[in-house]
Amino acid sequence: MSADFLYGIEVLINGLMAGVLYALVALGFVLIYKASGIFNYAQGVMALFGALTLTGIMSGQVPFAHLINATFGTHIHNFGWNVPALGAIALTLVVMVCFAWMVQKFVFRHLVGQEPIILFMATIGLAYFLEGMGDLMWGSDIKKLDVGLPQGGSRWVEDITAGLGGDDFYGFFIDKLDMVATLVAAILVISLVMFSQYTKQGRAMRAVADDHQAALSVGISLNYIWILVWSLAGLVALVAGIMWGAKSGVQFSLSLIALKALPVLMLGGFTSIPGAIVGGLIIGVGEKLFEYLIGAPFLGGATENWFAYVLALIFLVFRPQGLFGEKIIERV
């Protein structure tokens, strides 16, 4: 096999792994949109907030330290302890569930039955509030997130694939972190699908997504389901935040990964969990391959920033509901 062909495969594999991460972010959107019809603009910021809280708890930072010091003239910054990664993740999850509860209690419970655009606006407000809250609680400096995930290229993969392409080929370069992220994302996605298909709460979630009135009539509390859904979206956001944060540090730009999810949603449909997964994979592979085959040699590179959107736009023209979205049938 020629080395070029093998590099192509390497690009493909990396694309698939990037795609899984896109799918993970998109999944958070789909969960909330399906159950409540809310397009949650704050999903990206939730990932940022989750990662910030996690690093804060791990390093024993005092929340609102800046505010406390400014008010009382104190100089506290740290509790002076470190929380192990797993414990900190559990605590962060508790924070995310509290956030979900508050969002439902103070915002969306009062907006039931409002126009989608109003709900969307509310999530924009929520996004900026949460961003400010993250700053206020944990400070605005860039933080390193180290939950003990392996980093760097995998020697093992490189060694066993090195022989494939003769002397010019040194083996696939695959980041260990990407591999772990893919594995975690896959496990998360599978568990979410299982949860929604085979449990009582999952069935109730699907019921609420389908018809509010009917859901009420069989004894489902909409409020409870919405808190559950926002909590799950918080969990997904946290996982995405950990993976991306471990890769490139916890900083404001983390919230922009939400923008990566948009073309995935256009492609996969806003209401489909499989759609989010397949859409993520197509975008991931598509943008990496395009860059490798056409972008870098002919267009001067950096096509990854816009290719996903072009692909999604082309797709929208021919299939507005996305790959797996529910078809819009206008009955006359």
Added chain:
Amino acid sequence: MMLENQTLAPSDGYVTADGRQIGGVMMDLRNITLRFGGVEAIKDISFDIREGEIRAIIGPNGAGKSSMLNVISGFYVPQEGEVWFNGAKRPPTKPYQVARQGIARTFQNIALFEGMSVLDNVMTGRLRQMSSGLFSQALWWGKAQTEEVENRAAVERIIDFLEIQSIRKTPVGRLPYGLKKRVELARALAAEPHLLLLDEPMAGMNVEEKEDMSRFILDVNDEFGTTIALIEHDMGVVMDLSDRVVVMDYGRKIGDGTPEEVRNNEAVIDAYLGVSHD
């Protein structure tokens, strides 16, 4: 002329012509008034529903029948009046809480989960019977497992009972109207309700489908002893099915009694034949 059945004490039971036992008062609606803005949909209506009976609410279009059913199921909260259920006054209760108290319902315009299979739709009716918590469910561990199996068995019995085995796995959105109505009944039955509310169970059906549905309603009442309150347009059907009938017109109660009594009630005849109100 106002026909009243209030001569019976609330705890008294009686035996119907065809030998079924009717028990004491289960649901007692006292002086219910419901307004939408300035419009009075229900004006000072009182009636009761007894254990084990089939109780019909009839009346012309816009008489307030559906509003009445929505009051019972908690979708509307009346401005005045009291709802008594199982001998206790019911505080304002949300629809999902009413459902959990064992009052199941169907809708006039069918409210099913269109994207889910018939089986899943009927399973949602079992939520009331499933008590295992979120974590047990999420981990599919302990109680959750046995519960799911038991409930599947119960659901299969109901599916058999309503003769919808052949469409168990079909997404509900693909079914014809008559079958959807039947699936909705199945979902309500799956809850093993004390009181079953049916909002026009036979609307838009052909004669054959109506006969099937009538048979199912009678069988449910007979075999499970479920108390049923139903709204219906078709006078013939109502008279055959029900033990007692409430007649409404323009938000008021104009008659209440056995089908025979109601049939001979002057006000009812006027309302249905359209005598001018003066």
